[in-house]
Amino acid sequence: DIQMTQSPSTLSASVGDRVTITCRASQSISSWLAWYQQKPGNAPKLLIYLASTLQSGVPSRFSGSGSGTEFTLTISSLQPDDFATYYCHQYSSYSLTFGQGTKVEIK
Amino acid sequence: QVQLLQSGAEVMKPGASVKVSCKASGFTFTNYVIHWVRQAPGHRPEWMGWINAGNDDKKYSQRFQGRVTFTRDTSARTAYMELSSLRSEDTAVYFCARGPYDGSGYWAYWGQGTLVTVSS
Numbered sequence: 001d002i003q004m005t006q007s008p009s010t011l012s013a014s015v016g017d018r019v020t021i022t023c024r025a026s027q028s029i030s031s032w033l034a035w036y037q038q039k040p041g042n043a044p045k046l047l048i049y050l051a052s053t054l055q056s057g058v059p060s061r062f063s064g065s066g067s068g069t070e071f072t073l074t075i076s077s078l079q080p081d082d083f084a085t086y087y088c089h090q091y092s093s094y095s096l097t098f099g100q101g102t103k104v105e106i107k
Numbered sequence: 108q109v110q111l112l113q114s115g116a117e118v119m120k121p122g123a124s125v126k127v128s129c130k131a132s133g134f135t136f137t138n139y140v141i142h143w144v145r146q147a148p149g150h151r152p153e154w155m156g157w158i159n160a161g162n163d164d165k166k167y168s169q170r171f172q173g174r175v176t177f178t179r180d181t182s183a184r185t186a187y188m189e190l191s192s193l194r195s196e197d198t199a200v201y202f203c204a205r206g207p208y209d210g211s212g213y214w215a216y217w218g219q220g221t222l223v224t225v226s227s
Contacts, residue, residue, distance in 0.1 A: 034213035043202055043217035091212030095168060096154040
């Protein structure tokens, strides 16, 4: 299976901060990467697919970049609703895998 | 609007089987692939596999091969996931999810989740 590694595991930030989360794949996945936001008790919510395509209805402060093995999710100005856990997810191979998650906490 | 409505929480004994349902509405059920994903408490989501609701093709994650079975009832617009030989490590929230029409493996639509607790 392709291993996905996110960093950091936890991030403390303030409202208005620019936040960047990194995801690395153990082998090239081209641009077959999605990002999800998850809040406690809820299903994951799709933010980005194909590494950089914003899902309909997702605020433009979210953006994704990268290809091959290294990817980033950026929140340009953190809002109160953005405190959550974020997961990257590769769908390149027949076996789909997720990163371990990055929890964005209030500083 | 697209909705996936899952069955309610289950408490199961070790060694038993559980069957979770996922009822679809708001789209043509047989045009899509339904994926199953589970998430143990405090852990990352884990993909279990998919079923093509139209032609009944299936793909299971190797991790669950032999223990999981996906079925669907097109007249009821419902997909099912059955997991057998349950053990405590199977305690998790189980989700069904639907991706885009082209079958790509990312998911904009999710069920609300079904908590399965395995305990003696």
